[in-house]
Amino acid sequence: MAVFIFALDAPKTRVEVKLHTGSKVVNIMRCFAGVFFLLFAQVAFAVHCQTEDRVWRDMRAETLIIYTDVKLDAENSRVTMKSAVPTVCRHNFPVTFPLSYREWIVSTSDTFNQAPKFSAFSSGMIVGGNEYPWPLGPGRYLAEGSRSGPNYFFWLGMYLKLSSSPGLNIKIDAGDVIGNFHFFKLYNFTHASYAPFSMYVQIRARNSLDTTPPVPAECAINDNRPVNVDFGSVDPAAIGISASTSLARKTVGVKFVCDRALQSARLKLVATPSIFSAEGFVSGKPDIAIAMIRKSDDAIILPSSGLSYYVYLISGETTEEYTFSLFRKRGTFPPAGPFAGSGTLVVEFP
Structure with missing residues (x-):
């Protein structure tokens, strides 16, 4: 924590305070120099991200929930979930560190886990324009931010491969949790206030999709x-x-x-x-x-x-x-x- 103290010289001021104690009046006179302290504190940095609701969320403390558009491809072999807008993250690099100009979002050993409801299907994660089939190992650099711009953008989504389970239909309801992401946030410098931390994202369905053939009316x-x-x-x-x-x-x-x-x-x-x-x-x-x-x-x-x-x-x-x-x-x-x-x-x- 960095503390800055500003002092303002002022002429001596006379202050009279009267205290009433019973019937006796006591006069207290004090002189003091007028000094004002203004404290600025900078807390440990926490990256903030937002999605279409445009609410900045502290990724150290909250899970970022992304609602995605669920679409079935023309061959009925794959379902893709993509957000309507990119995820936006922002940084606040300390000016006291000249090398503090870069940060990354990196994969972990359990970066991607699909919801149990959809465990029968092969799946993958979409970050930006890249696709990463499950399982994805740790240490993959998925997104990067730098001092050249206050915000950086990337698209997040998922896909499920119906072709991995022939004859099996899928039913996705609006609001369903499709999967969860777990990332590490890393920096190109070392400082106690900027230690790597875990960041969590949850992918949900905005709309419904059911590939089950309709049951004939009876x-x-x-x-x-x-x-x-x-x-x-x-x-x-x-x-x-x-x-x-x-x-x-x-x-x-x-x-x-x-x-x-x-x-x-x-x-x-x-x-x-x-x-x-x-x-x-x-x-x-x-x-x-x-x-x-x-x-x-x-x-x-x-x-x-x-x-x-x-x-x-x-x-x-x-x-x-x-x-x-x-x-x-x-x-x-x-x-x-x-x-x-x-x-x-x-x-x-x-």
Whole structure:
């Protein structure tokens, strides 16, 4: 610590101080020379660094946290994490040492450690324009500062090689710690106040990245059970010539349970269309067809037409009512006897 003392000569000054002690007044008179002391202290030097938040941090006492942009290369073989701005460090070399003009950031025996979450991948450190695969031994000079400029700049980042683990996907969440750096700060002179010290940097992800293939959306219709529509005994006179006006009909509820993230799906009816009407599918009797009608809007779900119909979901679920209507070919009268029809409901996603 260097101490500088400045004295200022002043004329002698008379000061009178009265102390009251009980009822007796005591007069104290003193003369003194006016001397002012101004102390300047220079503490042991500590390098300061900053990143995009522009806050200078004492690297002896703090870990420098760098948020990096996570990017997947075009070949899907490597993920690179780089900061949006360079890391800036500054020095304050003492003027009393003429040779004190240079400092370095140097690798250590444990310079780079990736987070356990990503230990399955080969990795490396990026300093400036250079890449250093893990592991990196000690004594590598990575960055340099000199008296010619108050600040020096260098880029810090990391990379993970997906090709080192074929078939293994990577999932990085925003805020994840990707790795930690441990450097030594060295100087080109020797002084107790400028001893080498450790400096720590942590690399974090600014954004998310997931190379896992998306899981296909799934829906269960009617809890994966057949939708049985039992018309029971049908009066032939109730079977009309139009699906919309026929009185021979049965309404059932159909439940859809899909991925919770889905807000809508599209429904198709796969069935053999009737020969005499595209509105219905075959029933086993050539002159009788079965139509599927959505009750909420009377929309006819046309069989095997290529058309699809929206199903609106709330948290991935809904129950819709459908009316199945029997109708006949114009000019015919349905014969007695059992009949049956079948089709397949298919759910598609927008």
